[in-house]
Amino acid sequence: MTGGYGIAARGRYRVGKVMKLEWSRELGASRGGLFGYCHMSKRHFRDDPYWVTSTNTKYLFRQIHDSSSNQPFRMMPFDISKCARPNILALEPYRCARDDYKDDGTNILLDANENAYGPGLALSSDGKLVNGANKSDISIDLLGLNRYPDPHQHELKQLLCDFRNTHAHTNKDLSPEHLFVGVGSDEAIDALLRAFCTPGKDKVLTCPPTYGMYAVSAQVNDVEVVKATLDVNNNFSIQADKINVRLSADPQIKLIYLCSPGNPTASLVQKEDVQKILEHPSWNGIVVLDEAYIDFAPDGTSLAEWVLEWPNLVVMQTMSKAFGLAGIRLGAVFASEEVARVLNNMKAPYNIPNPTSQLAVQALQPHNLQVMRENRAKIIEQRDRMLKAMPKVPGIGCFLGGRASNFLLVEMLDKPNGRPSNEVALQVYERLAETRGVVVRFRGKEPGCLGCLRVTVGTKDEVTRFLQEIKSVLADVYAGKGKVNGVNGKIEDRKEVEANGIIA
Numbered sequence: 001m002t003g004g005y006g007i008a009a010r011g012r013y014r015v016g017k018v019m020k021l022e023w024s025r026e027l028g029a030s031r032g033g034l035f036g037y038c039h040m041s042k043r044h045f046r047d048d049p050y051w052v053t054s055t056n057t058k059y060l061f062r063q064i065h066d067s068s069s070n071q072p073f074r075m076m077p078f079d080i081s082k083c084a085r086p087n088i089l090a091l092e093p094y095r096c097a098r099d100d101y102k103d104d105g106t107n108i109l110l111d112a113n114e115n116a117y118g119p120g121l122a123l124s125s126d127g128k129l130v131n132g133a134n135k136s137d138i139s140i141d142l143l144g145l146n147r148y149p150d151p152h153q154h155e156l157k158q159l160l161c162d163f164r165n166t167h168a169h170t171n172k173d174l175s176p177e178h179l180f181v182g183v184g185s186d187e188a189i190d191a192l193l194r195a196f197c198t199p200g201k202d203k204v205l206t207c208p209p210t211y212g213m214y215a216v217s218a219q220v221n222d223v224e225v226v227k228a229t230l231d232v233n234n235n236f237s238i239q240a241d242k243i244n245v246r247l248s249a250d251p252q253i254k255l256i257y258l259c260s261p262g263n264p265t266a267s268l269v270q271k272e273d274v275q276k277i278l279e280h281p282s283w284n285g286i287v288v289l290d291e292a293y294i295d296f297a298p299d300g301t302s303l304a305e306w307v308l309e310w311p312n313l314v315v316m317q318t319m320s321k322a323f324g325l326a327g328i329r330l331g332a333v334f335a336s337e338e339v340a341r342v343l344n345n346m347k348a349p350y351n352i353p354n355p356t357s358q359l360a361v362q363a364l365q366p367h368n369l370q371v372m373r374e375n376r377a378k379i380i381e382q383r384d385r386m387l388k389a390m391p392k393v394p395g396i397g398c399f400l401g402g403r404a405s406n407f408l409l410v411e412m413l414d415k416p417n418g419r420p421s422n423e424v425a426l427q428v429y430e431r432l433a434e435t436r437g438v439v440v441r442f443r444g445k446e447p448g449c450l451g452c453l454r455v456t457v458g459t460k461d462e463v464t465r466f467l468q469e470i471k472s473v474l475a476d477v478y479a480g481k482g483k484v485n486g487v488n489g490k491i492e493d494r495k496e497v498e499a500n501g502i503i504a
């Protein structure tokens with residue numbers, strides 16, 4: 001034993017070179033307020049029954065402070081690096097849109113594909129519920145909040161079915177038994193992985209460029225991701241034949257995530273291509289069609305009701321986009337009864353908060369659906385305006401992908417009429433956000449997306465601002481007020497990766 005201990009004011013003492021420690025008051029009144037520093041040895045405490053069983057100096061002190069972090073933690077056998085699952089420890093914290101640029105009223109947020117025109121609910125212009133003749137009928141039962149919510153959400157599910165029973169793809173009718181509802185479709189993405197993929201063994205197939213949460217959820221679940229890139233020379237269509245070859249070769253693939261309309265491509269997946277995969281002669285797995293943006297596509301495009309024809313098809317949807325209700329976090333999975341049952345059996349009992357389901361039920365009432373459709377029409381009008389106006393801006397190149405969503409994927413060029421450039425795209429992205437308060441998404445590192453920004457369609461005023469600012473920012477960049485040719489290539493690369501790495 002070297003060192004010693006003495007009475008001191010509460011504080012931290014360096015022990016050896018590594019640790020700081022303090023005695024806990026829990027050790028007894030006589031030691032209360034005593035702080036020790038020593039090279040630890042069990043001999044020192046051998047008479048103390050509290051410590052005597054320990055053969056590891058780590059057990060000797062109730063409280064210890066890591067000298068590097070100054071964060072107190074309990075001294076005990078607990079070691080998170082050996083206790084948590086290695087794939088979870090390996091996770092990099094991913095960034096979401098609202099981590100970087102807040103929704104505090106100062107920015108025009110064209111980065112997260114939210115609904116710029118607001119919730120699909122009959123509200124007054126100051127956001128109050130409309131009562132009177134054109135009643136919104138929205139009354140959240142606050143007095144009932146002491147009770148757990150309905151675990152089954154039958155009414156909500158029936159309304160979702162009524163909305164999707166278009167009979168465009170089958171004569172059969174969806175019923176609540178074909179549905180799972182979750183906390184956004186992000187919960188559904190995760191639930192499907194947990195239901196169908198054995199960690200460390202099974203795989204999922206994704207088709208980049210695509211929504212980042214499929215891969216994040218796969219990693220969380222220790223499931224390998226196999227990639228079958230979209231056909232970048234053919235409007236980002238899926239390569240069904242190539243996918244089928246992969247499926248034949250690798251039966252460990254249990255799920256395929258297809259996104260229709262795609263994010264960030266806005267291209268619709270062709271029904272015939274989905275069918276080719278569904279008809280695979282030997283593969284035993286599920287095709288998940290993510291239709292988060294389907295209500296911006298022409299009516300009748302959704303394949304939700306097609307799950308009645310294909311037990312290996314699952315269709316995910318959300319109220320976050322066309323319905324303008326990202327804040328309530330409501331996603332839905334349409335599936336065969338047996339798949340829906342599996343998902344419902346494994347969910348947390350009360351996963352949908354009561355206010356969420358009350359608002360979702362209201363959003364599906366005819367007068368509120370009318371508001372959703374009006375907002376959608378306004379977005380489509382602004383999307384068409386952007387499609388016409390943006391090509392006239394010097395330095396803006398082609399729109400890539402499709403048009404079936406509330407965002408556009410568009411190239412930034414190294415000079416007017418030049419070639420797509422990530423350096424310019426990154427500068428435009430940064431300058432728009434930092435100096436003009438207009439936030440879009442950099443997608444230039446995705447396959448087939450060189451030089452691309454993804455721009456959510458905004459309100460009429462937002463689009464006007466966006467068009468002015470992007471024109472002026474591009475002019476600044478070309479005038480040499482920026483660093484078009486990457487003064488420091490490494491920093492540019494890092495920034496591109498970071499900007500591209502915003503997941504949701």
Ligand SMILES: Cc1ncc(COP(=O)(O)O)c(C=O)c1O
Nearest residue numbers: 184185186211263292318320331
């Ligand atoms: C393709 C796609 N799927 C799912 C989601 C997640 O939606 P939710 O808000 O329902 O979790 C998003 C969100 O941006 C998305 O782009």
